Amino acid sequence: MIARLALATALVCAATPIAAQETDAEDSYIWLEEIQGERALEQVDEWNAEAEAVLTAQPEYPIAKAWAKQILDDTRQIAMPSAIYGDMVTNLWRDADNPRGIWRIASLESYRAGNPEWRTLIDVDQLGRDEGESYVWHGANCLAPEYTRCLVSISPGGTDADVVREFDLTTGTFVEGGFTLPQAKSNVAWFDEDTLFVGTDEGEGSLTDSGYPRLVKVWKRGTDFADATQIAEGEQADVSISGFSVLDGNTRWRFVNRSPSFWTNEYSLVKDDGTLVGLPFTNDMVFESVLDGQVIARLNSVAASSAGWSAPAGALVAFDLNDIAAGKKPTPTVVFRPSESQAVEGVATSETKLWVKVLDDVSGKLIEITPGAQGWTQRDIDLPANSTIQIAQTSGKGDTAFVTVESMLSPPTLYAVSSDGTPSAIASEPAQFDPSKFEVEQKFATSKDGTKVPYYLLRPKGVAGPLPTLIHAYGGFRAAQTPKYLTAEPYRSGPLGLFWLESGNAYVLANIRGGGEYGPRWHEEALREKRQNSFDDLHAVADDLVAQDLTTPGRIAASGRSNGGVLVGAVANQRPDLYGAIISGSPLIDMRRYNKLLAGASWIAEYGNPDVPEDWAFMRAWSPYQNMQPDPDYPAVFYYLSTLDDRVHPGHARKAAAKLEQFGQTFYFHEYREGGHSVGADHEEDAKRAAMLLAFLNREIGSESETE
Known part of the structure; x- marks a missing residue:
């Protein structure tokens, strides 16, 4: 220095x-x-x-x-729901005594009452000590609707590459002889209770140029992974490919997503016999969820058909999955149309509802949308205005969304939002x-x-x-910067903004182009050769x-x-x-x-390819x-x-x-x-x-x- x-x-x-x-x-x-x-x-x-x-x-x-x-170790922090599994809720808790966290579970009833009775599932710090590793928690994926078996991801040192192990939620132990994968940037999801979708590092030819899986295989319990059946593959120049499933009522829908670039996708429905049927999406549509037999997608460009159907960029649309499975090409229905000042930032489903988080001039709104014979109906949820809203989790059974509401000067409050009642505050962080x-x-x-x-x-x-x-x-990357409580961490640095203000200075959060504050257009206006717009925007704020x-x-x-x-x-x-x-x-x-x-090759669609002379000219x-x-x-x-x-x-x-x-x-x-x-x-x-x-x-x- x-x-x-x-x-x-x-x-x-x-x-x-x-x-x-x-x-x-x-x-x-x-x-x-x-x-x-x-x-x-x-x-x-x-x-x-x-x-x-x-x-x-x-x-x-x-x-x-x-x-x-x-501040960071304050035990009065909200125990945010990591996931809701039927009538249970999980949470990862970190404090001074548990710096890497404990993964724990409580009844949903006690959690909603504001007095959860936690049972520890995994002590991440102790697991690391026992195994001589410096583990960082990267999440768990538990199989609905029984939620007895989970795929736990932990990372030695905190890299994107995880170790994956099967865990029994009822006994609180790893499954002896269960599914395990060594450390890699794997894509792993449940196919059914005895089968996984797996994409992982298998050596030469198994990864894309971006370092992510190029193959999707179906791996049966009790068999060697070498015998897993390949059902899909991507190109070497792709970003990644993965398989996943969604439970909709009593129906499990399975999909494969191939991502040729960071901003393009090819989604396919996986039929029971393992064959694939392409979803009728344009390549820039984003898969959001499944509800009532319909797959919900978000548009990133204007969509129109010769039959007169159209929807604006940023809208949510729905396609009938039974028609797709039968080989038909269904006409989509419009679920939600954002206004010029709005952008859809988050979508989640509960048993019969679609929950949509919308930004309106960068302020959050929550909208509940219900499918029906006469189309999709919506209502705005009465939550504090001029706030940042996050959908934390939704219930699989029943129709409750857990959302946080905060502003730069107001600490987060967690609300339980039911479709049959007004929002109820169940926990708040202290000022x-x-x-x-x-x-x-x-x-x-x-x-x-x-x-x-x-x-x-x-x-x-x-x-x-x-x-x-x-x-x-x-x-960049459609990531909106929303105004959060000052002890939040936009720099991964905890309460720096608060400390700076307390010292008598000023703090600014700039919503420059490249993010998602105003939907797809706000992002596209800073892509590739237009990148200078985001720099000009920051200069403009400073000036x-x-x-x-x-x-x-x-x-x-x-x-x-x-x-x-x-x-x-x-x-x-x-x-x-x-x-x-x-x-x-x-x-x-x-x-x-x-x-x-x-992973740099995966971002070429965002910035350009420096190996192409025309791209390097503007980069x-x-x-x-x-x-x-x-x-x-x-x-x-x-x-x-x-x-x-x-x-x-x-x-x-x-x-x-x-x-x-x-x-x-x-x-x-x-x-x-x-x-x-x-x-x-x-x-x-x-x-x-x-x-x-x-x-x-x-x-x-x-x-x-x-x-x-």
Whole structure:
């Protein structure tokens, strides 16, 4: 980590020409892509030590870390339902005594009454100790309607690759001689009680270029996996292929989904004899659920037929599965049409209802939809306005949806929403701060092409500004950024936003294009050659804040993680005059090589293919790594990531840090050895990161720091 004072020397002595590094041979830092390489890890250790020496010595660090840990370990948190299995509910509970969590079960009746009587199923920490592994919980899939057998996924170190084991819910033990799969990026689901859909790493030819399964097999209990029957396969260039089943009343419908790209799918119905019948979806439709013998899909482009049927992009439509199984091509019916300001963000089913979470100018709404002889009828559920709503779970029997409601200043409340009554609050998280000290408002900035871009601004009440300001954004993959309680973790860093506000500063959540805030169009306007729109949107938000005298250039930090790493890396290069600090978590940065690193090939439909000259022509204009230049105004950067991230390669952040070191510019680097793409494997790491990031922001753009 080298300060800006060394910049002049670096400009003279740089070992690699600044304009180079268009090819692998010209990349002086490609050796940092060797994930467990001795030289690479020595460099990581050196950077980690330098960052910790500076940031943990800041006076606010120990206070912030202790406060973050207290918030994250608070035993008054809502025990969110992981799943509802008939008349039982499961939950994964993490606290100071159980950092990796305990998977537990209680009766649904006691849970709804607000006094669940839990029985531990798996103690993840103890399992790891018993087996000498550092396990991270990745979920369970229990077979309906009996819910006695489950497929449990655990990950050594937190990578995307899981170990899968069969578990007996009634005895609370792993099934001796049951289904098991070694660590891999597997696609596994129940076919029936004695059969699985499986796609996994079987060696050469079994995985796609993206590193995910290319084959779907049906594996019978008591047989060797080598004898499993293959029922479908994808192409080598596909993203993935998988099998899954859905229980609709007493009928189990089975499907295979082949994904040629990240945004295209080919769904097929699997008949009892194992043959496949294609669903009449366009390739950009998204499978949502099955209800009353109909498969529900979400459109991502306008659909129309010569018979006069049509539906807008973002709508939900339904197709009759019995007709499809019989070889017919049914005409779909429209289930829900969003308005121009709306986007469907979540869909779930209960026994006879479809529950739809809608964003309306980024505020949440919950809609209950019922199929009937006269079509689909809907009613809006009466929940607090101007909030973020999440469908946590729905009941398989009966019609109850469990939803959380929160805002930036109001902690989450869990409601049980029944179709035959009003919503009932069954649990609430305690307030972690005094909301009367702050104010929040939604504003709209005007982007370069005239598009209105919404953003939420929080600041201390009655303080006009200008204030140091932290802007968080994402801008990709249809992922909407909704306003959540300030102790939530948009950075995978716990309550950083709260700490920043409590220090007298401002926090902004920007809803830039590339996300799903306004449905498919909002995403498509930042795809591939249109990616610059998302960067322009963030610049517009920052410029709008400056124009209103709410902040000043150089006192603005831009934060993003994963895809957000492309975002903040690009805006730092394009407007170093505007941003004083950058937070870049698990970032994508080198877009010339991203498709060759881990799961990168799966995102070509989002960004473009750098190996195609026409694509690289537009990607080259914004790829963060290729556009990094020594600049005395370049913002200070904090990179945080995980060695075991097997989704976004750690080489991206490592190589970017090496360039900044070469240029003599200020950066901080912290790479955790565990945690996978989520970075933090437990609350201790999350609390440490939140405190280090606060110290970084205070040091670089805080009220007491010096602008340069």
